[in-house]
Amino acid sequence: MGVAIRTAGEADRDLVVRLLDGAFQDDPVSGWVFPGVEDRRAKHPGLMAAFTDIVLAAGRVDVTEDGSACALWLSVPAEDGHDGEDEGPAQVRQAVDPDNERIELIGRLTAAVHPSGRAHEYLWMIGVAPDRQGEGLGTALIGSVLERCDREGLPAYLEASSTRSRKLYERLGFALAGPVLELPDGPAMWPMWREPRAHRTA
Template sequence: MGVVIRRAGESDRADLVRLLDEAFRDDPVSSWVFPDAEYRRRRHGALMDGFLDLALSEGYVDITEDGSAVALWWSVPAGADEDAEEGPAQLREAVDPGNARIEEIARLTGEAHPTERPHQYLHMIGVSPERQGEGLGSALIGAVLERCDREGLHAYLEASSSRSRALYSRLGFRFIGNAINLPDGPQLWPMWREPEPSGTDGGDTGRFA
């Protein structure tokens, strides 16, 4: 039986922030944004809340029925400017005004983001640490990719590790050529997916409640 997925809302905010905080606090990118571990422990949740706020207001958030995995998506129209000038600064001001790296990573990812064609943008996907490796992330992604295939929609994301890049490759995403190099930090790999009329090969795909 597939993983049951539902659309999350404002009432889920506290649980979602907690889940994202746990899933990403020790991630290489989060460790770059907040190099000091103790400061990261105190401020990382605010960054996750900022990302969630954007997804709830401008995109959509899918969560597994048991609350163990979450995905943040945007529907990006062709020609979107990604708020290239104001967005990164606004995010920094809202989350941690003294942390220039918040603005820098938002600016770098925005500059790399393709805008020629409309697409579904997977901004983040997090799985509770004790549930990782069970296929929940693939199910969350697969549910949206099935819709992309049915409706002829493209999809985009940035892989933050070689492991996630390999997973996304199996789901039909392809590296588009120029890695995002965080200064003195990890790389991100922009990846694009064309719709596949035959459907995805994502294994245990989800179903909506």
Template sequence: MGVGIRRGGVGDRERIVGVLDRAFMDDPVSGWVFPGVEYRRVRHSGLMGAFTDATLADGYVDLLEDDSAVALWMDVPDEPHADDGEDVPALVREAVDPDNARIEEIARLLDGVHPQGRAHTYLWMIGVAPERQGEGLGTALMAPVLDRCDRAGRPAYLEASSARSRGLYERLGFTVMDHPLQLPDGPTMWPMWREPQAG
């Protein structure tokens, strides 16, 4: 599939947040974090904005040229950076929705399953506009980064938030790690790892 991909910057923030907000509005994990459709419509974009800001600061965002899909990536070192004493999950909760403990809870749960001790590329989120899902755009957006990982001998990691996305990632060479993450009274997430593939 011939799709144009560009690197996103701060000037693209609203576009990025808009695609993620729409792409994940009906996602099972978003429904758990923000139960109730109206509540989710009001608060969800704030969390997508926090994720986008963190990635623009410390990672990189790839967008399709028509803004129909975005991917948030982070390169994770062998050893985690020294922590400056800030409680990031609590700060995100405070900034996005102080009364919603699940924002902080999911951040802590995901931190707990994220692999440590080996450098890797982390696909934090990938979102495709709902009307374009099923066209292979997510695969097209991921392919160049996974190719770079393969050439560099670098593994990749992500958490699948639905059975459908898990199937896509398995086709791209990711495998489910030891244990799925069962959110309390909520859906399952699947931490997935991809070893570099031989060309």
């Protein structure tokens, strides 16, 4: 009945990139970053690879044991101020598609609305294979980290990229964390925050 979850390593990189690419090809935000279908098919995997490499190096990637879903998490320290000097978005743009300013822009816009001042777990991305969506795999992946957050008294944060995902996160205890991020001439993203719940001990 439970979903077996393990921590991914470098050997899982290609699997994680494939999962994210498949899960986000038709996502509204990915469609904004790469408006042309053929361009998106060609360059979207490279963006997912860049994100995967960042989190494999600095965070944690969880995957279901059967390789059908993954979640990318970063532990954000309390002193993270998001001062706008981060060169990460520009480096990702340069590596993936130097002519596409939206790759850099979305990194800067999400960084600008990211809460600072309190340590928290940041769910950067979660991807479920298209033919396995709706089975509760994403909920299981998120829930395993939220249980730890509750034990350790840590909040969690994410940006929902669709109304469907926003409703899922609301069921898991996330609430809107400030103004909706409206991408220029594009879709909305919802910054969402979850306070830790009181941990019950048996």
